[in-house]
Amino acid sequence: MLIGTTAVRLEIPHEPGEWMDLRALPWRVLETARLAAAAHWQRTNAEMAKAYGVELLKELRDIDLARLKAALAEEQQAAASNGAGVGRDFDLNTLLQKGIAGWSYSPDPPTPAQIDELDERTAGWAAAEIARLSLPPQDADARKKS
Numbered sequence: 781m782l783i784g785t786t787a788v789r790l791e792i793p794h795e796p797g798e799w800m801d802l803r804a805l806p807w808r809v810l811e812t813a814r815l816a817a818a819a820h821w822q823r824t825n826a827e828m829a830k831a832y833g834v835e836l837l838k839e840l841r842d843i844d845l846a847r848l849k850a851a852l853a854e855e856q857q858a859a860a861s862n863g864a865g866v867g868r869d870f871d872l873n874t875l876l877q878k879g880i881a882g883w884s885y886s887p888d889p890p891t892p893a894q895i896d897e898l899d900e901r902t903a904g905w906a907a908a909e910i911a912r913l914s915l916p917p918q919d920a921d922a923r924k925k926s
Contacts (some may be wrong), residue, residue, distance in 0.1 A: 783803070783804040783805070783806055783914075785803070786803060786804075787801035787802060787803040787881035787882065788801070788802055788803070788913060789801050790802055790909055792902060792905065792906075793905065794901060794902070794905070795902065797884070798883070798884045798885070799883065799884045800880055800882070800883045800884075800906055800909075801880070801881040801882035801883065802879050802880060802881065802906060802909050802910050802913060803879055803881050803910075803913070804879075804910075804913040804914040805875070805878055805879055805910060805913075805914040809874065809878050810870070810914055810915075812871075812874055813870040813871045813874035813875055813878075814869060814870060814871075816870075816871030816873075816874055817868065817869060817870050817871045820871065821868070866904070866907045866908050866911050869911075870907070870911060872903060872904075872907045873896075875906075875907040875910045875911060876895050876898070876903060876906055876907055876910070877892055877895055879906070879907075879910035879913075879914075880895055880906060880910075
């Protein structure tokens with residue numbers, strides 16, 4: 781199926797009366813967003829390893845694994861409920877710039893600079909909705925469980 785030209789109008793749940801026209805993204809854009817997110821996390825991990833080195837490894841060895849697993853489960857549940865987990869799998873900027881077709885803030889299509897001005901909550905919501913529209917149903921369900 782060809783996608784990318786049709787947009788769905790969704791009400792922004794935390795902004796009564798405001799809406800966004802969001803579109804599903806084609807596989808090539810999703811792949812670009814995945815690669816950008818992976819590159820970001822690789823850079824972040826390399827910077828952390830360089831900054832903390834052996835000291836970080838020693839501390840990680842001493843962490844109570846049960847406590848760590850409980851904290852991770854709680855964080856994943858919170859992220860799934862507000863769309864924040866999308867940032868681990870996809871570059872948010874790519875999703876937002878390619879997936880927002882219009883909005884109630886202006887009669888004109890949003891510019892990249894205007895999209896960059898979204899607050900974090902609205903950007904996270906929009907990115908999660910774009911991912912939901914773009915991913916096959918089984919992928920979307922699996923993401924919610926992880």
